[in-house]
Amino acid sequence: MDIKLKIWRQKNASTKGKFENYELREVSPEMSFLEMLDYLNKQLIEGGKEPVTFEHDCREGICGTCGLYINGRPHGPATHTTTCELHMREFKDGETIIVEPWRSKAFPIIKDLAVDRSAFDKIMHAGGFVSIDTGSAREANAIPINKKISDRAFDAAVCIGCGACVAACKNSSAMLFVAAKVSQYAMLPQGKVEAADRVQRMVAKMDELGFGFCSNSYACEFDCPKGISVEFIAQMNREFLSAKLCSHKNH
């Protein structure tokens, strides 16, 4: 198949970017989207031009590194799919594909399609952990956990931190990401101990970093490659409310 590409090119965070048009011939429908970009970059390098910068790592949908805004949707047109697992068969022969980076004040552009998502790391540093002494792993069955609860905690824990929720949200809100992390810990006995502190610290950090407010549009759930439910946002709202209302002054 032959395709036309309109790709955002930007030298660095301080320069102004613009779209560049490319034509790519003999693209295999079996190629992944990233392989197609590799194929484009090979041609650009052979032609003595600067290749397109984009992030990637595992290429099997689990690391959360790749993330492109393709034809108006984070990770492209396929549902519950990361950019690396998106295949060219999802597009038509002759189609123009428009590729943009995640757009958010909290995710500044590094170069071309690569954005700095360290804001998510900062949120995790604020409370996305369990404070316990390290050592050898405990016997897994020593703490009984209801199967339904552990399954639900896992539903939240599948978040790969790719930032599609921020990219999809009209307000560039990070609520689904933070909610997934807060909920995952709050449901398990090890995480419950610090739940009230954690939610307040992580929300405060999220606000400080310039993410927008949640408008309950639910676009994040629609575009999350892991299908994380907005019910976790409600759960975080509950956790936050009870923490604010019930925790003591010095917390």
Place this chain on the structure above:
Amino acid sequence: MKQSIFKLSSLSHKVIMALAGLFLMLFLCTHLLTNLLMLTGDSSAFDQAVQFLSTNPIIKVVEYVLFAAFILHIIFGIVVWLSNNKARPVKYYVATGSETSYFSKFMIHTGLIIFVFLVIHLVNFFFVKLGLVAVPEYASNNHDFYAMAVVLFKDPLYSLIYVVCFIFLGFHLKHAFQSAFQTLGLNHDKYFPAIKVISTIYALVISIGFSLIPVYFYFFH
């Protein structure tokens, strides 16, 4: 957000907006029930309701809560909108195709229309009651709202604006009702689908209910 003038977290903003919004939705129900009394054919039932609402001391107190709810909801709504505008300084070239709650996109716009309507409404009725606006000659006293409404509804432009504003209010409410529950953490797979349905029904009842009154007076009275 950091730039919020209230030094409250984003979640606290939303909770205050949701609580104020839910109170306003409750108020709309009582206002609609009162207004529907105008359709009984004469003014006596409606006048009695107005008399009760104007004199009852509990209603007087609730009236202050109502003003507070309006002010909080409007101010916080504007703060949220301003902060959200800053969160994405460079917009996408291709508008998102992933929005699932269409009406949520236009809450500030529908909210603005409702605010303009609210001002017109206050000038036409509430300010007359307070004595800030002169009592029209066709009204027997400063709380003869029935006579004031009937004359206004005979004006096709006023009735049209009234109906259009309530259609926009319906759009606002369709998103608002279920959104308030989500913000307060009341989302559960057992009952949230029902809340979404009730949200639509509530928006339709308020929108159609209020619109029936000018339509009745313009065409049938």
